[in-house]
Amino acid sequence: MKSKRHKTSLDDVALDALRDCVLAVGVRRTTLTDVARRAGVSRMTLYRRWPDVQSLVGDLMTREWIDVARGALPAADGAANAREVLVAGLTEGSRALRAHPLFRKILDVDPELLLPYMLDRRGASQDVLLDLIADDVRKGQADGSVRAGHAVRQARAALLVVQSFTFSMRTMTDEDDPDLGTAAFERELRGVLERMLAP
Numbered sequence: 001m002k003s004k005r006h007k008t009s010l011d012d013v014a015l016d017a018l019r020d021c022v023l024a025v026g027v028r029r030t031t032l033t034d035v036a037r038r039a040g041v042s043r044m045t046l047y048r049r050w051p052d053v054q055s056l057v058g059d060l061m062t063r064e065w066i067d068v069a070r071g072a073l074p075a076a077d078g079a080a081n082a083r084e085v086l087v088a089g090l091t092e093g094s095r096a097l098r099a100h101p102l103f104r105k106i107l108d109v110d111p112e113l114l115l116p117y118m119l120d121r122r123g124a125s126q127d128v129l130l131d132l133i134a135d136d137v138r139k140g141q142a143d144g145s146v147r148a149g150h151a152v153r154q155a156r157a158a159l160l161v162v163q164s165f166t167f168s169m170r171t172m173t174d175e176d177d178p179d180l181g182t183a184a185f186e187r188e189l190r191g192v193l194e195r196m197l198a199p
Helices: 002-025 032-039 043-049 053-072 082-099 101-109 115-119 124-143 151-172 182-197
Strands: none
Touching: 002 032, 002 043, 002 053, 002 101, 032 043, 032 053, 053 082, 053 101, 053 124, 082 101, 082 124, 082 151, 082 182, 124 151, 151 182
């Protein structure tokens, strides 16, 4: 039990150190030596847990994106049905991720890191998000606020929509025009999700 606590502590220290390095210089210019120095541990300690910076970055993105998703979930109150809670959470999650300093830095400096998760395979954070979304879809189907259907497929379709708004919104917005600004596209995202999930 003691070693598990130590491992978790090392993970947190290493991931925090990596986040600081990436925010300072980006992923390509960060080495395990830099992370070890900032974390106050030996380089070999990190190598035993992560073979390279890429694997460490993958764990960092998983931790950070899941924290964003969980923080975006609204408190379910008696007035909101499951679809309203889900749509609000997905819309807020997209906004929060776009504002997240690490996401912004990677998108600006090392966008190629995100391409595999958009084109080739799902990452651990996407799998966690899909489980959360599918659970909410099932709750919505149970309370009648989400249309009947294959919950996992609906969750995947919803995440595809949210990802496109999250990763590409800045290519479509024009902040000088209120009808094409970020707030207008966030309302559009909410509307798209409402229509795709409603009975």
